[in-house]
Amino acid sequence: MKDVYLFSGFLGSGKTSMLTDVLRQLKEKGIKPAVIMNELGKLPFDSQAVGEDVPLKEMLEGCICCSGAEKTEAQIQTLLAGEEFDVLIIETTGAAHPVEALDAVYSPLFAEQLNIKGIVTVADSKLWLERTTLTPQVRTLFLEQIRHAHLLLANKMDLLTESEQGKVVFEMQGLNPDAFILQTTNGRVPLHLLENLQATTINKEVNQTQIGKHLHLNSRLIEFNTSFTQEAFEEWVKSLPSSVYRMKGYVPIEGVRNPFMFQYAYGLVQWLPEYIKMPAKLVMIGENIQDIHVIGEE
Known part of the structure; x- marks a missing residue:
């Protein structure tokens, strides 16, 4: 790395x-x-x-x-x-x-x-x-x-x-x-x-992030193993705390061949179709986000 x-x-x-x-x-x-x-x-x-x-x-x-x-x-x-x-x-x-x-x-x-x-x-x-x-x-x-x-x-x-x-x-x-x-x-x-800084390191392990001494602004890499409806995914997004500032990545949608490009910023959501198969991963940026429940997790 x-x-x-x-x-x-x-x-x-x-x-x-x-x-x-x-x-x-x-x-x-x-x-x-x-x-x-x-x-x-x-x-x-x-x-x-x-x-x-x-x-x-x-x-x-x-x-x-x-x-x-x-x-x-x-x-x-x-x-x-x-x-x-x-x-x-x-x-x-x-x-x-x-x-x-x-x-x-x-x-x-x-x-x-x-x-x-x-x-x-x-x-x-x-x-x-x-x-x-x-x-x-x-x-x-x-x-x-x-x-x-x-x-x-x-x-x-x-x-x-x-x-x-x-x-x-x-x-x-x-x-x-x-x-x-x-x-x-x-x-x-x-x-x-x-x-000596170790602020926002992303681990390779699914849904894990290694947090250093600074908990106020960090990041989290989420990998999806299942697909969702856009409605269900947006419901989850609406449930997130205001401490989540940004999300972007590729979300697998039911019935669609390739994951959609997804972006979120300050309450606004954007979906864009992708014409090639991208990795089903999402990066979340915010404050104290390590314990947030991710859609699809038990």
């Missing part, structure tokens, strides 16, 4: 500085990285931080979220099929919600090949103290990126006084008590902190 890290963070928070330094540390240890980098603009400025010897996939004018999920899946498939690497780092745009970014990585086609180590969020500490000046929508995204992190870098600490530094860490800890918070300058993070 390939270890995967999601680098999240607000625009200008220091993600690219962190990426550059992590790539250096990986290479020094003889670990071969690959990178998928998301850019909002047309020119790949950030990708200049990645060396020529690192397999790189870029998504210009894109966002690793709803509309870009299929592109991300294609990029990952291309890497898995054609490149030799040990670790995959996905740098999301500053405008990506962590849950949507995680959703884009989980394709039922290769979920068992990837070991999602966790979401590493870089937060601008100065911006945190000035967050009330942000628009409500932007502030919400900023807070969500911090709330869902498994490892949180309180960056740009050199710009703050000692009392401000303490205030930032205390308040961020209140928003996300599960994450390890590292006070940083220039996005420097020791590699061992990344390697």
Whole structure:
């Protein structure tokens, strides 16, 4: 399995500085990285931080979220099929919600090949103290990126006084008590902190997920051994708690030759017919979902 890290963070928070330094540390240890980098603009400025010897996939004018999920899946498939690497780092745009970014990585086609180590969020500490000046929508995204992190870098600490530094860490800890918070300058993070993450790993065993220390955002791979009616399946979906944010995969439907492509997001359901036989698997993403009853289980 390939270890995967999601680098999240607000625009200008220091993600690219962190990426550059992590790539250096990986290479020094003889670990071969690959990178998928998301850019909002047309020119790949950030990708200049990645060396020529690192397999790189870029998504210009894109966002690793709803509309870009299929592109991300294609990029990952291309890497898995054609490149030799040990670790995959996905740098999301500053405008990506962590849950949507995680959703884009989980394709039922290769979920068992990837070991999602966790979401590493870089937060601008100065911006945190000035967050009330942000628009409500932007502030919400900023807070969500911090709330869902498994490892949180309180960056740009050199710009703050000692009392401000303490205030930032205390308040961020209140928003996300599960994450390890590292006070940083220039996005420097020791590699061992990344390697110790074990946040959202999917096991190969049916209906099992290995949960690490962080129970607030995790994933679950479900395999179906029987088929359902669409009505029965949607009844089960309606019964799920609001802590289930995303589901996607292939659901076997009674009387239909190939499993349907199924997607669920924030209460909305989408079915799409498939013309080839896909594996009857579904990935669920949410908070504390390990004990949810799955349709078809006794």
